[in-house]
Amino acid sequence: MKAVGHPELLRSLPSIDVLGRNPELQSLYIIYGRGAVIDAARATLSQLRQEITSGLLDEDKLNLALSALSSAIESRVRQSQTYSLCGVINATGVILHTNLGRAPLSETAIDHIAEIAAQYSNLEFELATGLRGKRDAHIDGLFRQLLKDELAGKSEEAASTIVVNNNAAAVLLALNTLAEGGEVIVSRGELVEIGGSFRIPEVMSKSGAILREVGTTNRTRVRDYESAINERTRLLLRVHRSNFEITGFTEEPSTADLVALAHGHQIPLVEDLGGGALFDLRSIGIAGEPTVLDSLRAGVDVVTYSGDKLLGGPQAGIISGSASLVSSMRANSLFRALRVDKLTYAALEATLLAYVRGNRESVPALRMMDLTREQIGARAEKLARRLASAKLHAEVIDGESLIGGGAAPSSTLPTRLVALTCSDLSADELSARLRRESPPIVARVEEGRVLLDLRTVPPAQDSTVADSLLRIAA
Ligand SMILES: *Cc1c(COP(=O)(O)O)cnc(C)c1O
Numbered sequence: 001m002k003a004v005g006h007p008e009l010l011r012s013l014p015s016i017d018v019l020g021r022n023p024e025l026q027s028l029y030i031i032y033g034r035g036a037v038i039d040a041a042r043a044t045l046s047q048l049r050q051e052i053t054s055g056l057l058d059e060d061k062l063n064l065a066l067s068a069l070s071s072a073i074e075s076r077v078r079q080s081q082t083y084s085l086c087g088v089i090n091a092t093g094v095i096l097h098t099n100l101g102r103a104p105l106s107e108t109a110i111d112h113i114a115e116i117a118a119q120y121s122n123l124e125f126e127l128a129t130g131l132r133g134k135r136d137a138h139i140d141g142l143f144r145q146l147l148k149d150e151l152a153g154k155s156e157e158a159a160s161t162i163v164v165n166n167n168a169a170a171v172l173l174a175l176n177t178l179a180e181g182g183e184v185i186v187s188r189g190e191l192v193e194i195g196g197s198f199r200i201p202e203v204m205s206k207s208g209a210i211l212r213e214v215g216t217t218n219r220t221r222v223r224d225y226e227s228a229i230n231e232r233t234r235l236l237l238r239v240h241r242s243n244f245e246i247t248g249f250t251e252e253p254s255t256a257d258l259v260a261l262a263h264g265h266q267i268p269l270v271e272d273l274g275g276g277a278l279f280d281l282r283s284i285g286i287a288g289e290p291t292v293l294d295s296l297r298a299g300v301d302v303v304t305y306s307g308d309k310l311l312g313g314p315q316a317g318i319i320s321g322s323a324s325l326v327s328s329m330r331a332n333s334l335f336r337a338l339r340v341d342k343l344t345y346a347a348l349e350a351t352l353l354a355y356v357r358g359n360r361e362s363v364p365a366l367r368m369m370d371l372t373r374e375q376i377g378a379r380a381e382k383l384a385r386r387l388a389s390a391k392l393h394a395e396v397i398d399g400e401s402l403i404g405g406g407a408a409p410s411s412t413l414p415t416r417l418v419a420l421t422c423s424d425l426s427a428d429e430l431s432a433r434l435r436r437e438s439p440p441i442v443a444r445v446e447e448g449r450v451l452l453d454l455r456t457v458p459p460a461q462d463s464t465v466a467d468s469l470l471r472i473a474a
Pocket of ligand 1: 168169194198239240241272305306307405406
């Protein structure tokens, strides 16, 4: 066989024009779009050219590559069009994992989103009158039912609620509406930073309010707030310490004391709750976390909280409280810029209905919180048994799950973990391989072992996790 030089091989590559008229490629245009197919064809040709000039392809290999050219182009264009956002299996045991999308939605919420997304809806339309309606009408009634204060017999004046894009937006809107140009008093022990650059002093300055810090990091007294109140003071702000704790020599006023102080000076008390539980966390063994109703009952005028933390719904910022203050926030033009779309209302409405019906089981985050150590242990044992292979060592051990999302930072739920080692791979390598699976699996690595917490894995996916691990170990 006569040796063929690089220039000749290069000449045997088809031009883009010729390729573009190839019926096989043209049939891809309908699926992927002409531009994307041509781009993939160019990239594939340029790779072949490179392989020829670097001597990787002789005539035979090139002919083989050319006969598979269309399928190489198709796989390249398909690759370039896969979704970037994809579902993952969260085996970390952190229920409201901020990096993994916080709360998964209930099936009813997803069905309701699909129904509202696919057609026109009464988003801002009153069917009874045919007049223009308000979008928050769809959730206000549900919040009223959930937040009515039966203890104080104040059900007629139950809190009003509006919804914005996230809790950061809720805090911004509350401060801008109630305190722009004036002073807001906050304890130095509550000047928090929440992941992803939400910092109280910065939100305060964006809102146009002036921060008046009082007290010290570990101790702030009612007196500290009191002596800072002056004619420019517009409100007292309390911020939940969502992601840290101060222990030891500490002191802070009770909510009741701050309410009394604020109301004595005719200024409102606003509380950024962060998590925003609509249920008592003592039901899952966690003490000391205020619920939304606890704060309102104690007399806090306005509370802000996230929709996708303890509530277990869609990303949203929720503002509940005094009807007049909430309606002034609704009237602020900033509200228009921070409002949420119909899909968020649909998901929130369905999630709130589950609460009204007392159906915790249907809200995934609540269902995961309610799982017992024994229930998780039984699944972990089953998974460990399936993994018994020469290369994988799986052991079931005691551990702790986290609620995450800034709820009770140091409170944990008892769980059972599958602890894995693999004779061929380090723990870091094994967890990296798990992340490359489809769907990707995210696990914890501790002390040279990969730890899987099935609390946050839907039971139907236990076998997907097992299959992935067996494939990696094979
Ligand atoms: C989480 C949190 C926020 C930010 O809420 P997003 O919904 O993420 O915008 C603000 N304040 C506190 C106290 C929080 O815990």
